[in-house]
Amino acid sequence: xxxxxxxxxxxxxxxxxxxxxxxxxxxxxxxxxxxxxxxxxxxxxxxxxxxxxxxxxxxxxxxxxxxxxxxxxxxxxxxxxxxxxxxxxxxxxxxxxxxxxxxxxxxxxxxxxxxxxxxxxxxxxxxxxxxxxxxxxxxxxxxxxxxxxxxxxxxxxxxxxxxxxxxxxxxxxxxxxxxxxxxxxxxxxxxxxxxxxxxxxxxxxxxxxxxxxxxxxxxxxxxxxxxxxxxxxxxxxxxxxxxxxxxxxxxxxxxxxxxxxxxxxxxxxxxxxxxxxxxxxxxxxxxxxxxxxxxxxx
Numbered sequence: 001x002x003x004x005x006x007x008x009x010x011x012x013x014x015x016x017x018x019x020x021x022x023x024x025x026x027x028x029x030x031x032x033x034x035x036x037x038x039x040x041x042x043x044x045x046x047x048x049x050x051x052x053x054x055x056x057x058x059x060x061x062x063x064x065x066x067x068x069x070x071x072x073x074x075x076x077x078x079x080x081x082x083x084x085x086x087x088x089x090x091x092x093x094x095x096x097x098x099x100x101x102x103x104x105x106x107x108x109x110x111x112x113x114x115x116x117x118x119x120x121x122x123x124x125x126x127x128x129x130x131x132x133x134x135x136x137x138x139x140x141x142x143x144x145x146x147x148x149x150x151x152x153x154x155x156x157x158x159x160x161x162x163x164x165x166x167x168x169x170x171x172x173x174x175x176x177x178x179x180x181x182x183x184x185x186x187x188x189x190x191x192x193x194x195x196x197x198x199x200x201x202x203x204x205x206x207x208x209x210x211x212x213x214x215x216x217x218x219x220x221x222x223x224x225x226x227x228x229x230x231x232x233x234x235x236x237x238x239x240x241x242x243x244x245x246x247x248x249x250x251x252x253x254x255x256x257x258x259x260x261x262x263x264x265x266x267x268x269x270x271x272x273x274x275x276x277x278x279x280x281x282x283x284x285x286x287x288x289x290x291x292x293x294x295x296x297x298x
Contacts, residue, residue, distance in 0.1 A: 010221055024226060031230040031283075032237070034179045035276060039238040042272065045172045047262050052165050054261070061139060062152040063090075063125040069147040074123065077147050081125055084141050086134035091126045098124065122149065180279065184287045216289070223287045227280030235276055239265050 018024065063081065065074055074092070081090040093101075098121035129138060139151055206215065242265045249262075265272075 015218075027226050028230050028233070031226065031280075032234045034182050035230055035234040035279065036238060038176055038179045038279075039234060039272065039276070041172055041175050042275065043238070043242055043263075043265075043268060045168050046268055046271075048168050049165060050261075050263050060153075061127040061129070061135070061142070063127055063142055063148060064122045064150040064152070065124055066147045066149045067122060069123075073147050077145060078125055080145050081127060081142060084138055086129050086131060086138045088128045088130045093124045093126055095121050095123050098122070180283060184283050184290065220285055220289070223284030224281050225284070227282075227284030228277065229280075231273075231276035231280035235273055238272065239269070 063077075065077065069077070078090055078092055081087060127138070127142070129135060135153065139153060142148060143151060246262065246264065
């Protein structure tokens with residue numbers, strides 16, 4: 001019996017969806033447009049977050065070691081730094097490595113004649129973090145360790161990266177909320193027309209004892225169908241557009257020089273699919289519920 005009821009609700013939902021072809025088509029088109037806009041911001045946000053993560057892995061803290069520290073103390077210091085929560089990697093940079101790096105940077109080794117015997121550069125540890133928001137916390141814990149002479153860190157750059165990441169997240173959330181509201185309004189309006197056309201039938205069903213859930217069922221199915229169809233269509237369009245853009249900028253000299261890589265659509269496919277399906281189904285159910293309120297009052 002339960003199976004018959006469910007199959008009836010689904011069948012009625014499909015029938016109602018394709019009966020109002022013009023309104024259903026218009027709803028799908030408008031909802032695809034809103035979901036596509038959200039999808040653009042979503043994939044842009046994912047790529048920016050990916051680039052920020054890559055920058056985070058390159059941003060580090062330079063820990064200069066006391067000149068009087070022994071090899072054993074230097075090794076102990078490295079182990080203590082690696083044990084601090086938030087530290088991703090601690091790479092030892094010897095005095096010789098620091099001098100050679102400076103020679104490479106300036107490109108004129110004649111400037112450093114005689115420096116090999118009296119190397120002024122201190123040994124250090126180059127520390128990268130798992131999360132830039134832990135920068136100050138990690139620095140304070142490192143300063144408390146023995147044999148630490150000085151810390152150098154690009155705090156301004158790190159703070160700007162954090163602000164950029166937070167700004168992108170807030171912008172994406174605001175856009176998502178606005179588009180959800182628009183989509184709910186569109187679907188609720190479409191279903192409301194169908195409900196209005198069947199208002200007498202709904203009244204009769206209530207008089208004979210049909211529950212609100214039974215009456216609401218086909219319209220909820222209709223809203224879900226519109227949402228799922230819109231999600232699938234938008235996913236295909238977004239994938240084609242994204243791949244086309246990626247193909248045009250994939251060989252960008254600027255990106256290659258900066259050493260950053262953008263995400264492929266296949267890497268984001270299941271995430272975008274999940275977000276779209278949740279949006280489609282959720283918006284469809286909410287839109288149906290809102291449009292039915294007037295006609296289900298006792």
